[in-house]
Amino acid sequence: MDEELKKEIRKIALQNAVEHHGQTRDKIVIPKILSTRPELRIKINEIAKEISLIVDEVNKISLTEQKSEIEKEFPEILAPKEKQKQREGLPSLEGAEQGKVVTRFPPEPNGYPHIGHAKAAIINEEYANMYGGKKILRMDDTNPENERLEYYAAIKVGLEWLGIQYDVVKNTSDDMELFYEKGLEIVSSGNAYICTCKRDIISKNRKEMKACKCSFGDPDQNNDRWHKMFEKYKPGEAVVRFRGDMKSKNTVMRDPVLFRVIDAKHPLLGNKFRVWPNYDFAVAIEDSIDGITHAFRSKEYELRNELYYSILDALKMRKPRMMEFSRLEFKGMPVSKRVIKPLIEEGKISWYDDPRLPTLEALRRRGIRPEAVRKFILSLGFTKSNTLAPFDALESFNRKLVDSDSIRLYMVKNPRKLVIKNLPSSSVELSNHPTKEMGKRKIEFDENLFISSEDANNLRSGSKIRLIGLGNISITKTGHQLEGEFIGDDMNVDYPKFQWVSQKNSHQLKILIPKSLFVDGEYNQNSLEELEVYSESHYLELSEGSEIQFVRFGYCRKDSQNQAIFTHK
């Protein structure tokens, strides 16, 4: 064995020993050597023996000796370890070429957009941007019974708020004629057939893996029935079914429905059409003709991938790559309309913008910034494992964004009067932000001030406190109404510091504190706390929607002249 290798081994052993209280192990040193010198693998036995010897030697000498040997022999490893840099954004995409990636976000206009939509939209956008590609917004509106005009608009408003812009905005329903063309093609080629069986028969056969009699109909029958779908058949009487595999383990593949008859009025197209493609057929074709290179959807669609590719194969159409990510929900914050709607009807929450909800509108009202939503979502990564994200992760991103332009204001909850007769002045100027230049505000006062009960409760006669920005006070009387006297303005004291409000300058308002809507699956009766508070009247001069930090309380967003919503601490 050459001396150089021995030296190398000793170096690694020493380094590792120093990092671990003077002790190293050959199990650690062997891989390290082998990883840098793969050619040694064949001589493994010999090397392992040598390493054991060296490791023993190193372990015998003291930590200080180890350190001094490193200093003398291998000073290069003394350089401090750099902090590891984290990959920015999402992992790279397989098969993605710069400038050629096309992604799409296909929401159904059947409700208000929420955090789950944000995740899908942001992932699609990020990837398109990452590769200098194209983004498409496609309203997936092929069920006229569900879609409503206001939802098309609400989704666009939400996306705008998130700051996402699209190269193309379209509706799936724009391509109805194309679906018919492809529908006829897939029927004519024998890859689909028209089934007139009753719904429960179809479902029973699916369960039992049995083909239905319609699947044996000849081409003429299918052709004829295809045309009948457009006028003769009533809803429920006939559906177009893909010829999949009734014996497939994947239930999705057991001759799924491609088209059905729906007579409802479509918000965009009225009664022009009554044969509607279903989701699987529509997305596959749309993704293909829109030139989508990478399509992303959430995990519950995973089993539908096989169908998606099969439809495109049957039609000999180009296939995008489909990938899925986990759904995003917050603990105790339902996303689904099925859960939210009854709460609205029962009057438990006001509307879809109630601050306890994870809708985009609610997050906005609550004071969450779109950039925070984006950072938060990206921080969750692109993963298929179930995420029940904690809301405080979002809050932390938001706090950092909001802090630098939130005006600092004083506010007291459950106000208690504090009378101080010997105040040396009648007004004071307070600065609006501790570090950023945001100007000052003037507060006028007389002997009547307020502090919050929480603070007042800990006081007794003789307690000394500092009213921030005002001066030091010695309490002379406690009780329902407190009294105190001004004892100077020395700032080098360690009295407890309280914020205060002057009676002359006060404004009463309500603060809404949203809490978890559901606890252990049950509606939380106390999910919205309402606080009656006094703030400085300066509040009235702020524009609606501004973010405020009430000192020693937390961040709030001004909702109106007499209501603010608690954002987070």
Place this chain on the structure above:
RNA sequence: GCUCCUGUGGUGUAGUCCGGCUAAGCAUACUGCCCUCUCAAGGCAGUGAUCCCGGGUUCAAAUCCCGGCGGGAGCACCA
């Protein structure tokens, strides 16, 4: 029930495809210190993971293989 996906500190994740470059990285939460007329932001430090469990392959496994277990989803003429 059947099928598919998933399982890394309190929490969210990186790493897993192509086993060694990290006795497991980052963020958040928590604790302490610095800064500061805020229990904020900022700076620094610290606590915290036998990488779900059990076998196997290998000189070497969070990473590969087999078997369990936990969690989620799908089983619609909804998307």
